[in-house]
Amino acid sequence: MTVVIPFGNAKQASASPPQRIGVLLVNLGTPDTADAQGVRVYLKEFLSDPRVIEDQGLVWKLILNGIILRVRPARKARDYRKIWNAERDESPLKTITRSQAEKLAEAISDREHVVIDWAMRYGNPSIRARIEALAAQGCDRLLVVPLYPQYSAATSATVCDEVFRALAAMRAQPTLRVSPPYYDDPDYIEALAVSMSEHLASLPFQPELIVASFHGMPQKYVDKGDPYQAQCVATTEALRKRMGLDASKLLLTFQSRFGNDEWLQPYTDKTIEKLAKDGVKRIAVVTPGFSADCLETLEEIAEENAEIFKHNGGEQFSAIPCLNDSEPGMDVIRQLVLRELQGWI
Numbered sequence: 001m002t003v004v005i006p007f008g009n010a011k012q013a014s015a016s017p018p019q020r021i022g023v024l025l026v027n028l029g030t031p032d033t034a035d036a037q038g039v040r041v042y043l044k045e046f047l048s049d050p051r052v053i054e055d056q057g058l059v060w061k062l063i064l065n066g067i068i069l070r071v072r073p074a075r076k077a078r079d080y081r082k083i084w085n086a087e088r089d090e091s092p093l094k095t096i097t098r099s100q101a102e103k104l105a106e107a108i109s110d111r112e113h114v115v116i117d118w119a120m121r122y123g124n125p126s127i128r129a130r131i132e133a134l135a136a137q138g139c140d141r142l143l144v145v146p147l148y149p150q151y152s153a154a155t156s157a158t159v160c161d162e163v164f165r166a167l168a169a170m171r172a173q174p175t176l177r178v179s180p181p182y183y184d185d186p187d188y189i190e191a192l193a194v195s196m197s198e199h200l201a202s203l204p205f206q207p208e209l210i211v212a213s214f215h216g217m218p219q220k221y222v223d224k225g226d227p228y229q230a231q232c233v234a235t236t237e238a239l240r241k242r243m244g245l246d247a248s249k250l251l252l253t254f255q256s257r258f259g260n261d262e263w264l265q266p267y268t269d270k271t272i273e274k275l276a277k278d279g280v281k282r283i284a285v286v287t288p289g290f291s292a293d294c295l296e297t298l299e300e301i302a303e304e305n306a307e308i309f310k311h312n313g314g315e316q317f318s319a320i321p322c323l324n325d326s327e328p329g330m331d332v333i334r335q336l337v338l339r340e341l342q343g344w345i
Helices: 007-014 036-047 056-084 090-107 127-136 153-170 186-202 219-223 227-244 268-277 297-312 327-338
Strands: 019-030 114-122 141-147 175-178 209-215 251-253 281-288 318-319
Touching: 007 090, 019 090, 019 127, 036 056, 036 114, 036 268, 056 219, 056 297, 090 114, 090 327, 114 153, 127 153, 127 175, 141 327, 153 175, 186 227, 186 281, 186 327, 209 227, 209 268, 219 227, 219 281, 227 251, 227 281, 251 297, 268 281, 268 297, 281 297, 297 318
Parallel strands: 019 114, 019 141, 141 175, 209 251, 209 281, 281 318
Antiparallel strands: none
């Protein structure tokens, strides 16, 4: 039996819209509002993630709900208000991540079938909502880009967890790719070096040394196999080589520890305190583990650690901005995305 397919149907099929590719930039997250309630909602989601706090047992739940979520939100809300983007009524992290997505879309606008979007792992816009929005625009392929130069289970892996949860609820799933960490990518190291050099040249003083501060992590997470510390070391070593600095002039430290466990050392605040007490008068701090300025860079480094330095005898302190949506920073993101889209575009 011969089956004849009418030419009209064939023509109709060939006229179907071209397949589209979604690119989703993802950063850590932020409260929706700079008040205690907004911070409480954010912290509850963040600290209830077993990738962030691995032991989610009864003791932790009692501590989280009985102490942390009662005490910490008001204090952190005050910190957020110091750096809040009042014009947009949002945190700088949200403002910058949106701009990164918009500038990336402009940079690859000649590829009309590629759709750029952005999301936050915790808070809004959520990963699930933006994946659904991309699917609604006809994207049957998806590249997820965790905006963390160094991989850790508490950052990159939890982005993947949430992406997989969103896909699990979809009948028609897009084909998925996830970009790898770029901790030693030559484009990234070059962008850091250019950004640092331009900032240092603009200062009215010459730092005696530079502190490279990365977000901390419990030591036991690394002991269990997390590659984060090794990748932070690799970033710092590559940056030292590119800038011609030895280990005494570009120090590696870790900030933002939480709780009573031992975290990765040396600690940023303790290092800065000791430098000041030892007679160092002028320093700069760079944060190569952050793709965009946020509470940890704008408030913890630029304000808290600057105060620690000056309180203990230091005189001049400068926090070097993250790459953000600067031209060098956008070059890194653009090159990363185009590389990971090979074979799709």
